Amino acid sequence: DTAVSQTPKYLVTQMGNDKSIKCEQNLGHDTMYWYKQDSKKFLKIMFSYNNKELIINETVPNRFSPKSPDKAHLNLHINSLELGDSAVYFCASSQDRGRVGEQYFGPGTRLTVT
Amino acid sequence: DQQVKQNSPSLSVQEGRISILNCDYTNSMFDYFLWYKKYPAEGPTFLISISSIKDKNEDGRFTVFLNKSAKHLSLHIVPSQPGDSAVYFCAASRYTGANSKLTFGKGITLSVRP
Numbered sequence: 715d716t717a718v719s720q721t722p723k724y725l726v727t728q729m730g731n732d733k734s735i736k737c738e739q740n741l742g743h744d745t746m747y748w749y750k751q752d753s754k755k756f757l758k759i760m761f762s763y764n765n766k767e768l769i770i771n772e773t774v775p776n777r778f779s780p781k782s783p784d785k786a787h788l789n790l791h792i793n794s795l796e797l798g799d800s801a802v803y804f805c806a807s808s809q810d811r812g813r814v815g816e817q818y819f820g821p822g823t824r825l826t827v828t
Numbered sequence: 829d830q831q832v833k834q835n836s837p838s839l840s841v842q843e844g845r846i847s848i849l850n851c852d853y854t855n856s857m858f859d860y861f862l863w864y865k866k867y868p869a870e871g872p873t874f875l876i877s878i879s880s881i882k883d884k885n886e887d888g889r890f891t892v893f894l895n896k897s898a899k900h901l902s903l904h905i906v907p908s909q910p911g912d913s914a915v916y917f918c919a920a921s922r923y924t925g926a927n928s929k930l931t932f933g934k935g936i937t938l939s940v941r942p
Binding site for chain 1: 872932
């Protein structure tokens with residue numbers, strides 16, 4: 715059983731389009747995250763949610779909007795896609811909020827904007 | 829502003845030898861450090877962690893050393909195996925706090941030659 719799953723694995727789209735990436739975890743964790751790994755290979759946190767509550771919102775353009783329908787799901791919607799949005803996006807989850815510990819990552823979604 | 833630095837992009841070692849992966853940090857508020865391993869087309873997986881109250885933590889073939897005065901940590905893998913070939917990310921955080929988050933380095937690619 716996959717602990718943290720993401721769909722789709724690959725996403726190729728044109729500038730200006732709107733797209734979504736879905737994430738689900740079956741670990742019973744309370745906290746979920748979205749990370750972006752850009753061309754320089756840094757993994758940078760974008761958002762974190764705890765029990766559907768937004769906890770961390772880094773300086774991400776408001777074209778990016780996370781949505782958490784329940785604590786097992788955290789989806790990422792991106793409006794008006796730009797070339798610079800091309801990256802690998804990772805979803806992750808962890809048990810504890812307020813105590814950073816081991817995080818479990820999904821396999822990533824490679825987004826290519828043309 | 830890179831708060832976690834992995835200055836060597838790659839390392840190649842012979843199977844059976846020791847692999848030493850280094851990581852430096854600049855933020856003196858960091859008190860919890862983790863190493864993640866990542867295979868191609870997969871998400872990072874947690875490897876080992878260390879709290880700032882310790883200077884060493886061991887788990888099987890993996891040992892992490894922390895030198896707080898130098899703001900430096902290292903991951904030792906002994907003996908190295910071909911299956912250890914992967915990208916290794918160092919991460920750091922303040923362990924507690926409502927907005928605790930992981931700050932990652934850009935990773936080191938380890939190649940273990942048979």
